Every structure is written in C-alpha cells, then in structure tokens.
Amino acid sequence: MDCPFEAVIFDMDGVIADTVGLHYEANQHIAKKLSVTFSEEMNQSLQGLSREKTVRAICDLTGEEVSDEQVKQLSELRNEQYQRLIAELTPADALPGIYSFIRELKEKKVSIALASASTNAPRVLSRLQLIDAFDVIVDVQKVRRGKPDPEIFLTAAQLLGVSSNRCVAIEDGEAGLTGILQTDMFAVGVGTHSAMKKAHWQVASTEELSIKSLINAVEKTRNKDI
Template identity: 30%
Template sequence: MSAKIEAVIFDMDGLIIDSEPLWRKAEISAFKEIGFDFTDDMCASTMGMRIDQVVAHWWEKLKWDTPSQNELVNTIINKMVFQINKFGKSMPGLEYIINLLMRNDISMAIASSSSFLLIETVIKKLQIKQYFDVIHSAENEVNGKPDPAVFLTAAKLLGKKPENCLVLEDSKAGMEAGLNAKMRTIVIPEKYTNPEWSKKAFKKIDSLNDFKIDFLI
C-alpha cells in the first residue's frame, strides 16, 4: 500500500512558468557574446540543472578564457530576470492545480534549480507566493538536481516525510532528483516531446490540467 500524499513539491522552470524558451534565449545570447553559437539542443541537454552546473559543464568542453564562470552565470541570470519580467507567463493549468490542492488541504512547495533571485522574480510576476508554504532553491545545496537534496530539504521544511510528498517535474534531471528522494514523481515533459526517460516516473501527463486528485492516493 502506497503512502498517502500530504504535500506536492513543484519544480519551477517549465512547470510553473513557461521559462524553458526564455532560458534558451538567455543562454544562447550569453554564449554568443563570448564567441560560441549555441543551439536549442545544446540548451536542452542541460535542462533542469543549476545554472552554475550548466556553465561548468560547457566550460569543461569549451575552455574559454574570459569571462569567469561566475561572471557568465551572473550574465545569464540578469538576462533571465529581464526575460521573465517582460515575457513570463504561467504554464497551462497552474491556477487549476493550486485550487485543487488547496481544496484538499495539500501543502505546496517550490523546489527549484534556479536562484532565489529568479524564484522571487517568478512568484512576483505570477503573483503566487501566498499559495506556497515553502520556497527553496538548490543554490543553497552542495549539489543540484539530479541530487535529491533540494527536494529532501523542501520536505523537511514542510514537516513531511519524503514518502508523503509528490514531486512535479518537467526535466530528466528533476525527475531523477525526485526519484532519488524516494518521492512519487510525475513528469510533464516539454510540449511535443515524448522522452524515453519519462517512463521511469510514476506518471507522465501532458499538462497541469491533467492532474487528478487520485494521484495523491
């Protein structure tokens, strides 16, 4: 018999906010400024990772001299703040799932690979801060996703056991983090994709609108 779900932990990018296209724009622009032509597929290969991990990943492959990795991280974050404030919009079904979980007294948290600066930018833009009991960033963890730390800390802050938490994710790294945390994990991969990795999840759905209260039982 599976454990009763008492809390839902949301990823943010590509799950709460339609930000994956914005991340691609920010990364492609930032890398172009230092002489590299990035593609959408290159950006997709690191989706769900912390931005410092993304930059470190590409530095290992490309080995540029300047700017420093930290400077490039800050450049990308600043570009993202601009993109979110100008173009940010919620993913379909966000209002529906928040209302559904509230009606059923389910606690909610955000556990994101993004920095607190970007999380605050998003929740202010979408006006959703009041609905979440916990907001946590992987920048405060030693390791980002697929390490489970960000989800385990969120559960601890909620006062819930991992087995009583359900994770909502859109990326492979995020799904693996949820599974590594021993949490029931539902994935909503980017539209028009049907990735092989999603088969490891508890369920794959197309939109937050497809979330059913039965998934908590």
C-alpha cells in the same frame, strides 16, 4: 476521496512557469559571446542544473580551458539577461492548468513547496501572482548539492514537516527527475521528453494535472507494488 499524499513539491521552469524558452534565450546569449552553437536539445539536457553548472557546460563547448572566474562572470551576465526577460512575465505565463491544480491542492489542505535550481524563483512566482500559494520555497542557495542530487526535494519535505514517502514531486527536467527517483517520493514527469518515461506517472502537459488524476495515479502505483 482519501488523499494518499500530504505534500506536492513542484519544480518551477516548465512545470509552473512557461520559462524554458527564456532560459534558452539567456543561454544563447552566453553561447554567442563564446561563439559556440547551442541548440534547444542542449537546453533541454541542462534543465534543472544551477546557473554556474549550465554556464560551465556551455563553456565546455569551446573545447578550451575556462577559469572559475570566467564562469562566474558569464553566470552573472546570464542572470542579468534572464532577469530582464522575466521582468515581462504575467499570470498568462503560468502553464496550462496550474492555477486550478494549485487551487485544488489548497482546498484539499495539501502542503505545497517549490524546489527550483533558480535563485530567481521568488521573482517568477511574484510575477505570476503565485508566491503566496507556496508554503516553502527551496532554491540552490539553501542546499549544498543541486540537482540531480535529491537534497533539494528532501529539504523541501523536511521544511514542510512531511515524510518524504507522503510527498509527490513534479519535474520536467532529467536532472530533477533523477533526484526525485533517489527518494521514496512519487515522481511525476511532465512532457514528452524520453527521460520523463522513468517517472512513476508521465503526463504530456500540465493540463493533465488535477487532484483526482494524481490520486488515481498514486493509488494505481501503490496497488501495483503490493
């Protein structure tokens, strides 16, 4: 089976690692400091945003003016909390089917990159024993504009040396998916969240990801466009 793509670019939280709940816990930590209510729905809407953008959104719930310095201090506090949580991660915290999917991509000589808003991405991948599988890791420190801007995905493709139209990008967050859809990459949306319906291919779970199913999805979309 010929492969219609040369690279797959992964988001991390909610795609590679089962860490969405940990972000929620870290965000709740800040929300309690500010005495505001923070729901799982709000957490979902902030997925893919940088740490400071996330904290500023939580601060906005107070209805009060918050300085850049306060946002910076709260961001550092949130990061400390999150780092404590990810220190407990093990390979069992990789999402279903991810190890086998990455193995298949490697066997097919498909390049693999990570495009994550989290500066803690290398730590998480190391805890999951997956860091050596990735050819390129791009986080918000390597780009000028974070998600929903497409820069992080285009940078990953450029570093891999692969044309963007030969890349697949996989996301579970609305901000990230919005970024992918501004490129000519094939977009895969993970999860049942309504925003994922905009993807070229939506899967309910990472268990559905395989080299065969992905090739079929890409070919089906291409044939539809002809």
